[in-house]
Amino acid sequence: MSELPDRQTINAIISGYYADPFSLLGMHQTEAGLEVRALLPDASEVWVIETSTGRKCVQLKCLDSRGFFCAVVPRRKNLFRYQLAVTWHGEQNLIDDAYRFGPLLKELDSWLLSEGTHLRPYETLGAHADVIDGVTGTRFSLWAPNARRVSVVGEFNYWDGRRHPMRFRAESGVWELFVPAARNGQLYKFEIIDAFGQLRLKADPFAFEAQMRPQTASMICGLPEKVEMRADRKAANAFDAPISIYEVHLGSWRRHTDNNFWLSYKELAEQLVPYVKEMGFTHIELLPINEHPFDGSWGYQPLGMYAPTRRFGTRDEFRYFIACAHEAGLNVLLDWVPGHFPSDDFGLAKFDGTELYEHSDPREGYQQDWNTLIYNFGRREVSNYLAGNALYWMERFGIDGLRVDAVASMIYRDYSRAEGEWIPNHYGGRENLEAISFLRYTNRTLGHAAPGSITIAEESTDFPGVSRPPEAGGLGFWFKWNLGWMHDTLDYMKLDPVYRCYHHNLMTFGMLYNHTENFVLPLSHDEVVHGKRSILDRMPGDAWQKFANLRAYYAWMWAFPGKKLLFMGNEFAQGKEWNHDVSLDWHLLEGEDNWHHGVQRLVRDLNLTYRHYTPLHQLDFDPDGFEWLVVDDHENSVLIFVRRDRAGNEVIVASNFTPVVRHNYRFGINQPGNWREVINTDSAHYHGGQVSNGTVASQPIASHQRQHSLSLSLPPLATLWLVREAE
Known part of the structure; x- marks a missing residue:
């Protein structure tokens, strides 16, 4: 005769305090014969x-009105494949028993997860569609x-934590369970009785798709197919490639005009x-798109690290967006x-009642x-x-x-902490x-497992x-923001000319350390919020001077060594600070041609010209790629330098940061010949004053320790780019 589970055991399994549900539920060989036990509330x-x-084969007896069933299968000794015909509310359903399946976690996966070296933990943890034993x-x-x-718990079991306790x-430290008939598109969570006996309902840290706030459930969906990185995408990330990044917050770039x-x-x-x-950019950089509970964090407080936010659509629609960017020749960061x-x-x-993912001491x-x-x-698993x-x-x-x-907040224990507030x-x-x-492990891993991809540090x-x-x-890291x-x-540009x-050194100091890192020059979202004002509004002077200053500054930035980043x-030249709750001020571009159109055209031309001329990007991180021609003319606020590529080709960059035309400004050059303006931020095309030089021939007149020189008219509050024409 079978030793039926006693009342204490049944109470434990129903209340969720039975240590090993697989030792009790399912089919088991006992002294009395082949016994099947099921918990079916x-x-x-x-x-x-x-x-x-x-x-x-046999009808299970109800040993407890809360749904515990048990019986011995007559005349059977060996385990066999079975299903359960269950009647709920007068309707019979044929189901597979989750407790007839063996362990899922493979020994190697278990070892690597515990060691913290599993290259792809997302292929093991989380929710994965599978076929087991047919x-x-x-x-x-x-x-x-x-x-x-x-x-x-989920849509497949009425969100009832009694129905599918997991194997430990x-x-x-991993809990696992195969749930027959649970399918893609269904919502789920994990119901946890934590280390202190408290009930917690948690989203899956490895959820590949999740609900949008205020809902918080995870969604079963398969792993996306792998995407191979094409050779052109790898080349676009190279150190010698032109990289111009357009930084975007998807929720406020543009909105529907009728309902915002x-x-x-x-x-x-x-x-x-x-x-x-x-616009000529090479890369789109998206502010965090991981699922996050608070819109006002702009995504910088993520919880669904593996789930793109559903604010803008499904996971597969996000993949479509990326594919379209790649088809257009744009890389996505x-x-x-x-x-x-x-x-x-x-x-x-x-997570499990203890500080599992975080530190227990708030000082850490x-x-x-x-x-x-x-x-x-x-913690290796984290x-x-x-x-x-x-x-x-x-x-x-x-x-x-x-x-x-925020790399600095990670690598310093005393980041933004007073004495005594850190360990x-x-x-x-x-x-x-x-x-x-x-960070070293992650960057090394990406270098080996995803060659061609890059990481960029915001490290202050x-x-x-x-x-x-x-x-x-x-x-x-491959690159670092040059904050x-x-x-x-920006401190220089906001000064009255x-x-x-x-303060001439503010524009020249960067070259003293420029080759210590592989720099990206960022004008990011952080510079147009929290009372800092827009980039345009930081410029001094009347409207004409503000726009002229901005154009001169952009051309200086695009020519200076380092990759480029500009926030949407x-x-x-948006005039107001960025507001994540509304669209950008696209109305500034409506109607007649105006200063905003001029800045937009300039940025496009800067991008295209920067990409076309290799001296402007090929040796960004090589001292041979840059040379000052005029560095000490602080009285006139004039700065002139040359950019150079491996073949020795040069582009001359000259900036006049005062509202006065500098006529007949002579400076020495390395390569005599005819030099042609390819960018002039004072051009009427950009709504400037049209002080122009066209093409200028050098002269054998010594200047600035060089045998040949150019004499230019430097427009007010403007930057020029000049290239030497072929002989």
């Missing part, structure tokens, strides 16, 4: 059906080592992609935020600037979760690179050694070697 009748014959369903896996019980793999609602991914593919291509995450209860915070685990939590990079996410976007979406947000590392220093190790300090290989002691250049030059002669709206 609200069922009135249950039969065991032999799958191969469709024959009823049965179609979804396998769920979740890392929650300190939980007492985890159930998967103690060797890795967002454009969809499909509409953005039809409108944004052609615009960026027409994502803003990526491994530096912090919000404390929303459905997310990662105290709380980011006070943003009221968010900090990842525990020293760093693996993030490093795998970086590769996921490259492989599965065809993303060409990541701009990593030193084990050497007594301020560096976060675990975060540094994580002078930490050495940010864009140098880990093998040489660097962090391994020092940005602050210095009469005072610029006293700056390309047509």
Whole structure:
């Protein structure tokens, strides 16, 4: 006779406190024979059906009115494939029993996950459609080592945590379950009884698609197909390539005029992609598109690290947007935020009752600037979760690179903290050694597993070697934002021209350290919010001078060594600060030709000219690519330099940052010949005053320690680019 489960055991399994549901539920060989046990709340009748014959084997007895059924299969000793015919509310359903399937997690995956070196943890953890033993369903896996019980709940089981408690793999801390008939498109979460007995309902950290706020469920959907990186996309990311990045917040680039609602991914593919291509940019950089609960964070407080936000459409529609950008010859960069995450209860915070993803001590685990939590990079599974996410976007979406947000906040333990508010590392220093190790590992991994892709660091300090290989002691990024250049030059440009002669060094200082890193020159979203004013509005003077200053500054930036980044709206000189809740001020371009049109045309011409002439980009990170011709004329606020390519071809760049024409301005040059203006920001085409030189022949007159020289009229508040014509 069978030893039936006692009341205590039944209470434990129903309440969710039974340690190993697979040892109790399903089919088991016992002394009494082959016994089948099932937990089916609200069922009135249950039969065991032999799958191969469709024959009823035995009716399970209800041992508890809450839905616990059990019976011994007569005349059977060996395990066999079976199904359950279950009657709920008068209707019979034929289902596969989730508890007849064996362990899912492979030994190698378990080892690599525990070691923190699984290259693609997203292929194992999360929700994955599968066919096991001829049965179609979804396998769920979740890392929650300190939980007492985890159930998967969703549309397939009435969100009832009693129905699908998971198997615990103690060797890795992973919970797993194959749920027959759970299918793509269905919503789910994990119901956790945490380490302290509290019930928590959590979204899947590895969800590939998720609901948009205020809903928070995850969605079953298959892994996207891999996207191979074409040779042209790799070449566009190279150190010697022209890289001009258009930074975009998808929710406010443009909106529907009738209801102020967002454009969809499909509409953005039809409108944004052609615009960026027409403007001559080479890359689109998207502010974070990971699913996030708060619109006002602009995506910088993400929780769905593996799920593109549904604000603009589905996951596959986002992939379509990227494919359209690639078809147009544009590379796509994502803003990526491994530096912090919000404390929303459905997310990662105290995931299994313990500080699993974050630190327990707020001096390490709380980011006070943003009221968010900090990842525990020293926990192998956490760093693996993030490093795998970086590769996921490259492989599965065809993303060409990541701009990593707030690197300084990651690599310094005392970032934005007063004395006593931070914990030193084990050497007594301020560096976060675990975060540094994580960044090196991630960059090294991408270099090997996604060759051709790039990472760009937003790092606001002078930490050495940010864009140098880990093998040489660097962090391994390909590029670094040059925030020092940005602050210095904007500080200079906002000065009344009469005072610029006293701050000449702000424009020249950048070259003293320019070759210590591979720099990107950014005029990003951070520079047009929080009372800083728009870039245009920082320029001094009346309207004419503001626009002239801006045009001169843009041409200076595009010619200066380093790749370029411009935030949306700056390309047509938006006058107001950026507001994420509304569209850019496209109405400024309506009607008659005006100054805004002039700036927009200039930015397009800068991009196209910059891409055409190799001296302007080929040796960005080589000292041979740059030389000052006039660096010390602070009285006139004139600066002149030359850009050079490997073949020795040169482009001369001359800027006059005063509102006075400098007639007959003579300076020495390296290569005699006829020099032609290819960019003049004072051109009438850009709504300037049309002080022009056309083509100018050099003269054998010594100047600035050179045997030959040019004499130009330097327009007021303007920058010129000149190229030497072929002899």
